[in-house]
Amino acid sequence: MFDRYMICENTVRNVPREGKVVGFEFGARIAYYRGLGLSMVEDLAVTVDGEKIPRDRVRFSVGGRSFTLEEMETQYEDRWEFGEVATITVLKEKGLPPGEHTLELVEQLRVSYMPFPIQGRDTKKVVAGP
Amino acid sequence: MIAASQIKPGVSLYSYQEEYFLRKMSLEDCIAAAARCGAYGIESIAEQMMPGFPNLPDSFYDRWHEWMAKYGTVPTCHDAMLDTKKYKGRLLTDEECMVEFERDLRHAAKLGCKVVRVLCMVSPEIVAQAVPIAEKYDVKMGIEVHAPYHFDHPWIMRHLETAQRLGTRHYGLVPDMGIFTKRLPRVARDRMERLGATPRILDYVCEAYEAGVLSEYVIFETKKMGGNALDVAWAEQCRHSVYSPPKRLTEYMPFIFHIHAKFYEMLEDGTEYSIPYDKIIPALEAGRYDGYLSSEYEGNRHIQDAHAVDSVEQVRRQHAMFRRLGCGVRGQ
Numbered sequence: 001m002f003d004r005y006m007i008c009e010n011t012v013r014n015v016p017r018e019g020k021v022v023g024f025e026f027g028a029r030i031a032y033y034r035g036l037g038l039s040m041v042e043d044l045a046v047t048v049d050g051e052k053i054p055r056d057r058v059r060f061s062v063g064g065r066s067f068t069l070e071e072m073e074t075q076y077e078d079r080w081e082f083g084e085v086a087t088i089t090v091l092k093e094k095g096l097p098p099g100e101h102t103l104e105l106v107e108q109l110r111v112s113y114m115p116f117p118i119q120g121r122d123t124k125k126v127v128a129g130p
Numbered sequence: 131m132i133a134a135s136q137i138k139p140g141v142s143l144y145s146y147q148e149e150y151f152l153r154k155m156s157l158e159d160c161i162a163a164a165a166r167c168g169a170y171g172i173e174s175i176a177e178q179m180m181p182g183f184p185n186l187p188d189s190f191y192d193r194w195h196e197w198m199a200k201y202g203t204v205p206t207c208h209d210a211m212l213d214t215k216k217y218k219g220r221l222l223t224d225e226e227c228m229v230e231f232e233r234d235l236r237h238a239a240k241l242g243c244k245v246v247r248v249l250c251m252v253s254p255e256i257v258a259q260a261v262p263i264a265e266k267y268d269v270k271m272g273i274e275v276h277a278p279y280h281f282d283h284p285w286i287m288r289h290l291e292t293a294q295r296l297g298t299r300h301y302g303l304v305p306d307m308g309i310f311t312k313r314l315p316r317v318a319r320d321r322m323e324r325l326g327a328t329p330r331i332l333d334y335v336c337e338a339y340e341a342g343v344l345s346e347y348v349i350f351e352t353k354k355m356g357g358n359a360l361d362v363a364w365a366e367q368c369r370h371s372v373y374s375p376p377k378r379l380t381e382y383m384p385f386i387f388h389i390h391a392k393f394y395e396m397l398e399d400g401t402e403y404s405i406p407y408d409k410i411i412p413a414l415e416a417g418r419y420d421g422y423l424s425s426e427y428e429g430n431r432h433i434q435d436a437h438a439v440d441s442v443e444q445v446r447r448q449h450a451m452f453r454r455l456g457c458g459v460r461g462q
Contacts, residue, residue: 001431005152034175035181082150082151082177083150083152110215113250
């Protein structure tokens with residue numbers, strides 16, 4: 001229902017660490033009409049130019065705290081609030097090279113009243129900014 | 131002579147989700163927008179517009195009450211969620227559910243709400259267990275009767291039987307007017323077309339739904355017509371939609387605590403495309419309904435890819451329609 005707003009425009013940038021680019025990050029919003037505790041965010045699947053990023057290469061930061069997707073499974077207090085821009089970091093050597101890339105995010109959310117997890121999907125053409 | 135309407139105008143802030151999500155409106159802006167169109171009853175979803183819930187400080191509640199005074203608004207209903215799937219691989223136990231009910235009923239009481247909306251999937255057994263908590267806070271629990279449920283659905287009938295058996299004033303219903311969807315939303319149909327569905331099949335499904343054709347036939351026919359995945363998905367929408375008789379509102383009036391005035395598209399002429407409020411309001415008046423008609427705009431998700439969303443204008447039009455249909459405004 002908020003799929004088209006999941007990947008925030010103009011937030012994509014490479015992440016330098018000790019003089020090397022270790023990945024890239026972007027702002028992301030929840031594809032649902034309310035916030036959720038992180039334990040109910042089952043998956044954040046990132047694909048770049050058709051290449052699926054392994055789950056253990058994805059980090060999620062919200063409210064000043066950072067988690068692996070596995071760690072999120074047992075976070076019962078921290079929440080991803082409605083409309084809040086979280087940061088998704090993808091650990092990928094050299095990050096995003098200059099030029100346009102196709103970035104896809106699929107959020108899988110475990111919602112009590114749905115028989116199956118709900119999914120939100122957003123695909124955008126992005127360029128890594130400074 | 132017909133007595134003056136006692137129906138009260140309200141808004142679920144759910145209606146303004148698009149603007150809030152994009153940070154074009156704050157919680158206070160949403161309350162102010164509702165007040166501006168005369169809809170003074172405020173329904174809220176804590177997990178949508180009250181970040182930090184369930185750990186809200188007293189200062190939040192103080193500010194909430196200041197807003198209510200400032201805008202002349204009244205808290206009506208808190209929409210509880212009950213995340214039974216909080217833990218991976220298992221559902222909440224009954225005891226854990228009661229902790230959540232306590233949390234939500236206490237929050238509703240602190241807001242000043244008289245009603246908590248309970249999701250329709252919550253079982254009668256669980257709601258029955260929560261009755262003493264609701265009585266303690268004097269907040270009524272209303273099961274949301276949301277499509278494809280309707281008053282005569284066996285699950286809702288079990289809720290009604292349980293509420294009757296317990297004889298409590300704190301267990302009833304919050305019907306969502308989406309159970310009176312006479313026509314599938316045009317805004318949803320048009321979005322399917324933009325995504326790549328076949329116009330003539332979309333139209334067939336709309337006509338078949340309105341004619342009351344059983345969903346299974348519509349889905350089968352759509353496949354026979356060579357429908358693509360989107361066409362079939364649209365046909366399957368018939369399964370999730372329902373047109374039930376508005377007179378049920380009159381018949382079940384003693385159990386109706388609050389109403390979600392669902393709508394998808396208010397037209398320029400002041401009518402709603404899918405839901406016949408001109409049949410709903412007389413049914414409410416016949417039962418002397420004196421609770422809130424709480425706007426629940428849900429068209430944004432169908433138009434946001436192609437059109438500007440103006441939830442404030444949509445809600446304003448809905449309340450203009452309610453007044454035209456004779457609903458009371460404060461002071462009348």
